[in-house]
Amino acid sequence: MVITVPATSANLGPGFDTLGLALNLRNEIEIIPSEKQEIEIYGENADFLKKLPRNYFVEIFTEHYKYLTDKEPKFKFKFNNKIPLSRGLGSSSAVIIAAITAAYEAAQVPYKKDKIINLALNYEPHPDNITPATLGGFCVAKLRKNRVYFLKKFIPTYLRAVIVIPNRPISTQRSREALKKTYPLKDVVANISSSSMITAAFFSEKFDILKYIVEDKIHQENRMKLVPDLFKVREIALREGALMSTLSGSGSTFFNLAYKDDAYSIYAALKDNFKDFNVKILNFDNLGVKVYN
Numbered sequence: 001m002v003i004t005v006p007a008t009s010a011n012l013g014p015g016f017d018t019l020g021l022a023l024n025l026r027n028e029i030e031i032i033p034s035e036k037q038e039i040e041i042y043g044e045n046a047d048f049l050k051k052l053p054r055n056y057f058v059e060i061f062t063e064h065y066k067y068l069t070d071k072e073p074k075f076k077f078k079f080n081n082k083i084p085l086s087r088g089l090g091s092s093s094a095v096i097i098a099a100i101t102a103a104y105e106a107a108q109v110p111y112k113k114d115k116i117i118n119l120a121l122n123y124e125p126h127p128d129n130i131t132p133a134t135l136g137g138f139c140v141a142k143l144r145k146n147r148v149y150f151l152k153k154f155i156p157t158y159l160r161a162v163i164v165i166p167n168r169p170i171s172t173q174r175s176r177e178a179l180k181k182t183y184p185l186k187d188v189v190a191n192i193s194s195s196s197m198i199t200a201a202f203f204s205e206k207f208d209i210l211k212y213i214v215e216d217k218i219h220q221e222n223r224m225k226l227v228p229d230l231f232k233v234r235e236i237a238l239r240e241g242a243l244m245s246t247l248s249g250s251g252s253t254f255f256n257l258a259y260k261d262d263a264y265s266i267y268a269a270l271k272d273n274f275k276d277f278n279v280k281i282l283n284f285d286n287l288g289v290k291v292y293n
């Protein structure tokens with residue numbers, strides 16, 4: 001069995017813990033029945049991941065597989081990772097969603113994607129990465145009374161993401177701990193209106209308005225100060241025609257939305273100015289987690 005799961009970009013600026021979308025940058029995990037448990041890790045941060053005392057995927061997979069079957073798992077896991085760690089591209093959500101999905105598949109217990117999202121909440125208590133990692137597309141998610149409610153919209157194929165991945169990681173947990181605990185009413189209103197406009201723009205496919213309405217007053221500017229070059233990244237991307245330019249999740253990656261025809265000039269300008277950063281043009285993913293048996 002092979003499971004593939006996409007990277008995600010959460011928040012989209014003002015939609016803190018609410019908006020997210022999936023990118024066509026996927027981790028792939030092969031799971032093969034075996035006499036003894038074995039792990040092989042290739043790709044992004046493989047050396048770091050190999051050194052960890054416990055593998056996060058195997059831990060979550062084992063917990064669910066044992067619960068579903070009452071048996072110890074006996075599998076070989078082969079990871080081919082493309083999603084960089086702690087760069088705001090939802091690497092932890094990708095692991096969680098893939099591991100729970102894999103456990104249900106290996107145990108041959110039927111499930112719905114809704115169930116996977118709600119189980120994932122036990123590991124990541126904000127739904128803006130786990131929802132698009134599961135469903136793909138542009139997702140709006142709301143957590144209420146410990147349950148995730150969500151709506152998804154397909155992202156048109158004439159759009160691209162131009163992402164800038166700095167060489168510095170930011171831990172999501174640590175950067176959340178540094179957030180202010182209270183906000184002035186005008187800042188809250190700015191985020192509600194901007195986030196609602198982004199949602200309306202994606203659902204009605206009226207993307208031009210994004211250039212004028214995206215602002216965040218809750219988390220983004222403070223987090224950007226950890227990698228000050230990001231202010232210049234945003235300025236260049238918007239100057240070169242990006243529809244919106246926001247911190248991806250808690251950073252350090254910057255996410256730029258563009259029409260297909262504008263993506264290359266944004267990419268070239270960013271690459272030219274930030275030689276140490278990894279700049280990529282990506283398609284969007286509209287499928288979410290996928291299983292091949």
Ligand SMILES: Nc1ncnc2c1ncn2[C@@H]1O[C@H](COP(=O)(O)OP(=O)(O)O)[C@@H](O)[C@H]1O
Binds near residue numbers: 085086087249250
């Ligand atoms: N492919 C992977 N395999 C195992 N663990 C992973 C993998 N990707 C991420 N993780 C775990 O998730 C952590 C990163 O989570 P986090 O700081 O929330 O970053 P991100 O913004 O990428 O989600 C890593 O330190 C590691 O513990």
Ligand SMILES: N[C@@H](CCOP(=O)(O)O)C(=O)O
Binds near residue numbers: 010088128129219
């Ligand atoms: N809403 C969360 C999103 C974190 O995304 P990640 O990809 O950085 O894990 C937040 O802003 O903390």
